[in-house]
Amino acid sequence: MAITPDDVRHVAKLARLDFDEAEVARFAKDLGDILEHASKIAELDLADVEPTAHPIKLENVWRPDELRPSLTPEQALANAPAAEEQKFRVPRILEVEEVGE
Amino acid sequence: MSASTAAAIARSIREGQTTATEVVEAHLAEIERTDGDVRAFLEVLGGTALEQAKAVDAGEVTGPLAGVPIAIKDVLCMEGIATTCGSKILEGWRPPYTATAVRRLVEAGAIPIGKTNMDEFAMGSSTENSAFGPTLNPWSTGHVPGGSSGGSAAAVAAGHAPVSLGSDTGGSIRQPASLCGVVGMKPTYGRVSRYGLVAFASSLDQIGPFSHTVEDAAIVYAAMAGHDPMDSTSLPESVGDPVGAIGRGIEGIRFGVVTELAGDAIEPEVAAAFASAIEGLGAGEVSLPSFDHALSAYYLIAPAEASSNLARFDGVRYGLRIDAADTTAMMRRTREAGFGPEVKRRIMLGTYALSAGYYDAYYGQAQRVRTLVANDFGRAFEDFDILLSPTSPTTAFEIGERTADPLAMYLSDLCTIPANLAGIPAISIPAGVDSRGLPIGLQLMAPALEEERLFAAAAELETRIGFDAKPALTGGAE
Numbered sequence: 346m347a348i349t350p351d352d353v354r355h356v357a358k359l360a361r362l363d364f365d366e367a368e369v370a371r372f373a374k375d376l377g378d379i380l381e382h383a384s385k386i387a388e389l390d391l392a393d394v395e396p397t398a399h400p401i402k403l404e405n406v407w408r409p410d411e412l413r414p415s416l417t418p419e420q421a422l423a424n425a426p427a428a429e430e431q432k433f434r435v436p437r438i439l440e441v442e443e444v445g446e
Numbered sequence: 447m448s449a450s451t452a453a454a455i456a457r458s459i460r461e462g463q464t465t466a467t468e469v470v471e472a473h474l475a476e477i478e479r480t481d482g483d484v485r486a487f488l489e490v491l492g493g494t495a496l497e498q499a500k501a502v503d504a505g506e507v508t509g510p511l512a513g514v515p516i517a518i519k520d521v522l523c524m525e526g527i528a529t530t531c532g533s534k535i536l537e538g539w540r541p542p543y544t545a546t547a548v549r550r551l552v553e554a555g556a557i558p559i560g561k562t563n564m565d566e567f568a569m570g571s572s573t574e575n576s577a578f579g580p581t582l583n584p585w586s587t588g589h590v591p592g593g594s595s596g597g598s599a600a601a602v603a604a605g606h607a608p609v610s611l612g613s614d615t616g617g618s619i620r621q622p623a624s625l626c627g628v629v630g631m632k633p634t635y636g637r638v639s640r641y642g643l644v645a646f647a648s649s650l651d652q653i654g655p656f657s658h659t660v661e662d663a664a665i666v667y668a669a670m671a672g673h674d675p676m677d678s679t680s681l682p683e684s685v686g687d688p689v690g691a692i693g694r695g696i697e698g699i700r701f702g703v704v705t706e707l708a709g710d711a712i713e714p715e716v717a718a719a720f721a722s723a724i725e726g727l728g729a730g731e732v733s734l735p736s737f738d739h740a741l742s743a744y745y746l747i748a749p750a751e752a753s754s755n756l757a758r759f760d761g762v763r764y765g766l767r768i769d770a771a772d773t774t775a776m777m778r779r780t781r782e783a784g785f786g787p788e789v790k791r792r793i794m795l796g797t798y799a800l801s802a803g804y805y806d807a808y809y810g811q812a813q814r815v816r817t818l819v820a821n822d823f824g825r826a827f828e829d830f831d832i833l834l835s836p837t838s839p840t841t842a843f844e845i846g847e848r849t850a851d852p853l854a855m856y857l858s859d860l861c862t863i864p865a866n867l868a869g870i871p872a873i874s875i876p877a878g879v880d881s882r883g884l885p886i887g888l889q890l891m892a893p894a895l896e897e898e899r900l901f902a903a904a905a906e907l908e909t910r911i912g913f914d915a916k917p918a919l920t921g922g923a924e
Binding site: 348352353356357359360361362363364368372375376378379380382383385386387389391394395396397398399400401403406408416420421423424425426427433435436437438439 | 538539540542543634635636649650675678679681739742743745746753757760761762763764765766767769770771772773774775776777778779781782785790791793794795797798799801807808810811812813814815816817818820852853856866867868869870894
């Protein structure tokens with residue numbers, strides 16, 4: 346399974362990762378090797394087999410819709426890199442054109 | 447001190463032969479003496495441990511584990527105590543709540559003595575992927591302790607704590623237990639609440655104990671298992687009496703050896719120790735052909751779930767943030783700086799396997815293999831009550847030996863992964879040492895919810911094997 350540098354850049358963008366060229370080359374090789382191994386299962390004829398997402402079948406786990414104690418805003422924000430007025434503060438949301446982006 | 451079990455320590459404190467304070471002080475001294483060589487701990491909780499010991503000695507805390515020190519893998523949250531998951535991205539994070547498993551153990555009297563090292567976000571089989579440097583094997587400090595719960599396995603092997611907690615997604619308790627010559631147990635999926643366990647692959651992760659004896663594993667398991675409304679995948683079924691199962695023996699138990707886990711991939715010395723350990727059990731053989739694909743399925747499913755779970759580490763709410771002009775760039779820089787290479791590799795692999803055009807060929811196909819593995823187990827458990835295999839294909843490998851080759855590292859989990867895919871309970875017990883003196887582990891697997899049977903059979907094998915080797919580091923016999 347050949348993974349190209351462009352594949353790596355595309356997936357890195359989806360995964361919010363930011364690689365330099367050396368990393369792009371290394372991940373192209375590593376992912377190619379691993380997917381080569383995994384491709385054995387891509388070739389199996391399993392059309393009649395149901396997929397399993399979870400090992401134990403539990404359905405409709407309900408709880409009463411009642412108020413319970415929870416974290417205070419101060420506790421929830423205590424670990425925030427930046428906070429303001431009981432909110433998490435982040436840089437501007439609209440993307441800024443960056444050199445090399 | 448290092449030879450004492452949790453059961454023996456709790457008994458001597460109850461009977462007044464020693465105090466919890468003396469026990470905690472002795473273990474802190476042992477950590478001080480040898481953890482520079484092993485590096486099992488990321489943080490030693492000496493102050494709080496001594497406070498809790500005082501409470502036990504004052505009679506304010508009672509319970510089956512009253513006064514017993516326990517080491518906690520640093521993937522489990524304890525309120526107000528730094529939790530790193532072996533990663534730089536959680537720098538400075540202090541969880542606002544405590545994991546249910548840890549809370550229940552503390553309520554049973556156990557005393558958390560430290561947070562242990564691990565592969566970053568539990569991704570790895572050697573503890574070399576920790577951002578804080580590797581843990582070394584107490585049996586030979588040139589070798590890895592296994593992983594990802596290598597710190598917790600090494601802490602018990604080195605006598606730093608009689609018992610510890612790990613998490614097992616593809617073998618991360620059983621494989622390091624095997625490599626460190628201790629007992630390590632993964633419960634049925636859903637038996638132990640995952641509330642407060644930082645998620646790696648949510649459909650596979652399960653918390654479990656390390657110990658010197660099967661009885662201690664049962665005591666720790668019993669203290670933390672059972673339904674928890676804070677985890678929607680927590681099972682409502684009764685836990686039964688796992689400790690009472692010790693000593694029930696193996697009369698009528700049909701043992702089966704899985705041929706796919708006993709072939710050429712197993713090192714000859716491991717295979718020989720395995721064969722010798724199960725002699726006299728009258729074990730049959732069973733072929734489970736889907737196991738040939740279990741490793742591939744796991745290394746698609748686990749990274750796929752991880753890529754989704756680890757999306758939360760984005761520099762917004764906790765942990766590291768590398769500033770940038772806009773939020774997307776901030777997230778990318780934070781994740782680039784905060785995650786190590788193996789975590790990035792798994793996120794990339796998982797994101798790729800879930801991406802448009804590849805979802806069905808990889809992730810969908812892996813989920814179908816997962817069905818086949820569960821069906822194969824179901825078929826095998828019609829004829830056998832307990833399935834057996836070596837825990838790890840090899841004994842401990844050298845530091846650095848597999849870091850350059852991700853696939854070679856992944857093969858460490860060959861024998862342990864099927865139990866995670868099917869959600870069944872499994873345990874590793876020491877079965878001998880190889881010619882270099884490195885421990886070999888034996889794995890027992892039981893059907894879902896049959897922990898009592900698993901503990902009963904493991905305890906009987908433990909007695910028959912009579913493993914009594916000790917790592918030189920603990921001052922025991924060489």
